[in-house]
Amino acid sequence: MPAYNSEKTLSRAISSTLKALRPDDELLVGLHNCTDDSARIAASFSPDKRLSIHEVAGGGVARVLNKLIEHSRHDLIARVDSDDICLPWKFRVQVKQMAKHDVDFLFSTAIVGWNNGTFALWVPQHLTSLTTSQVTSLLRGMTPLVQPTMLAKKSALESNGGYLDVPGEDLDLWLRAAVAGSTFFRAALPTLVYNLSPNQLSKQDWYLNGWKNSESVAANRTILAKRHRSRLLGWKEKLEIIGPLLPQNFRRLRDFESELQKLDQRESES
DSSP states (O other): OEEEHOOOOOOHHHHHHHHOOOOOOEEEEEEOOOSHHHHHHHHHTTTTTTTEEEESSSSSSHHHHHHHHHHOOOEEOOOOOOTTOOOOHHHHHHHHHHHHHSSSSEEEEEEEEEEEESSSSEEOOOOOOOOHHHHHHTTTTTTOOGGOOEEEEEEEHHHHHOOOSSSHHHHHHHHHHHHHOOOEEESSOEEEEEETTTGGGGHHHHHHHHHOOHHHHHHHHHHHHHHHHHOOHHHHHHHHTTTOOGGGGHHHHHHHHHHHHHHHHHHOOO
16 A cells, blocks of 8 residues: 555545455555655554555655565555555455456456545446456556556566556556456456545646656557457447446547557558
């Protein structure tokens, strides 16, 4: 759990995570260049022996995440952010699903929360499961994966080089892993409330423009597009692209299919 968001939400995030953990699990909290009260808030949970605090100076979020991976003593590693809420069954259910599907990266759907200070709205993602083929097909132009729902094999994180210090480090990792042949499964049952706010990192223009203009992201998406070739999308994939079911989101589907057509055309001309 990297703690780099509002201190007001950190206590709730740690508390919900500890309640969802099993007795032999551990919670590693990463504090990155904190100048607020996050260290004191995290330390207030120290009576729970499953929690350990790791302060990481310098570098970006990727440095914090890689340090936490390095310090983890378990074969499975989950990712939770400091403004999200774990649902009580999160880890017990996901560990069972990981054993059942035997994939490198397991995700779930999430309940997405919007809060503007006076109004809050919680909306679940489409409650459908996605296989490796469906996930990698969608990664050609968008992502159906909510990063704090991730449960991954430590070996898969390490073999794919961990997180890189780039904007959109999560998407970058998943694309590199998909190109390398890692396997994915997204389960339908929500395990987390994923809170969105105007001031979060992923909403900042420099962050969005960084991964949108990334040569690595473009190159890996092109590789996935060539592998899938067909621009035909299944109903589950279409629901992910147009969800929530709003009129303006139908344009996302047209744009997605248009981009795949362009990739097909460039490949046939080359």
